[in-house]
Amino acid sequence: TSPPQxxxxxxxxxxxxxxxxxxxxxxxxxxxYSDVMHMSMVGIYNQLxxxxxxxxxxxxxQYAIDNVEAAWNxxxxxxxxxxxxxxxxxxxxxxxxxxxxxxENFTEEEAQYAVDNVEADWNxxxxxxxKxxxxxxxxxxxxxxxxxxxxxxxxFTEEEADYAIANLG
Numbered sequence: 787t788s789p790p791q792x793x794x795x796x797x798x799x800x801x802x803x804x805x806x807x808x809x810x811x812x813x814x815x816x817x818x819y820s821d822v823m824h825m826s827m828v829g830i831y832n833q834l835x836x837x838x839x840x841x842x843x844x845x846x847x848q849y850a851i852d853n854v855e856a857a858w859n860x861x862x863x864x865x866x867x868x869x870x871x872x873x874x875x876x877x878x879x880x881x882x883x884x885x886x887x888x889x890e891n892f893t894e895e896e897a898q899y900a901v902d903n904v905e906a907d908w909n910x911x912x913x914x915x916x917k918x919x920x921x922x923x924x925x926x927x928x929x930x931x932x933x934x935x936x937x938x939x940x941x942f943t944e945e946e947a948d949y950a951i952a953n954l955g
Contacts, residue, residue: 809849812842816850824864826884827851828891862892862900870906874914876934877901878941909949912942916950927951 812834819825819833833839834847842850862884869875869883883889884897892900912934919930933939934947942950 805849806846808842808846812840812846812850813853815840815842816847816854816856820854820856820861824861824868826861826890826892826896827856827858828887830854830856832891858892858896859899862890862896863903865890865892866897866900866904867906870904870911874911874918876911876940876942876946877904877906877908880904882941908942908946912940912946912950913953915940915942916947916954920954927954930954 815834816830819830825833831847831851834842834850835844865884866880869880875883881897881901884892884900885894915934916930919925919933920927925933931947931951934942934950935944
């Protein structure tokens with residue numbers, strides 16, 4: 787008779803035992819960051835290896851990234867929805883935040899998917915920002931319009947800023 791062959795299940799179990807516990811811990815953290823905080827691949831990796839974060843080895847972090855089951859587009863979309871609903875950001879502002887290396891670190895494709903699919907009322911967001919500027923900084927409508935449309939400010943479209951100013955009250 788021939789010797790017993792490893793079945794895929796027993797190979798998987800054998801491989802599972804060979805995985806260092808640090809790698810398993812990094813993978814569990816990566817899953818949590820993806821599922822709960824909707825972070826990007828690069829964002830999770832950076833958090834895992836950061837001396838101010840999880841302090842995992844680069845090998846453990848890479849294992850985690852290679853093995854985490856994450857829907858990166860869905861994570862980007864969740865972040866976009868949060869930025870729209872809680873911070874009333876513009877489409878361009880959200881896109882820039884999603885791709886920024888100082889922000890969320892999503893790919894351009896993931897960020898584009900997010901802004902293409904986010905359920906947002908950009909006019910309402912512009913109006914909410916305009917009211918914030920009016921109430922907290924006592925800015926004139928003209929100055930608010932400039933801030934709303936500035937590439938260094940809120941990055942709303944002219945039409946969205948016009949709507950906001952027209953409806954400030």
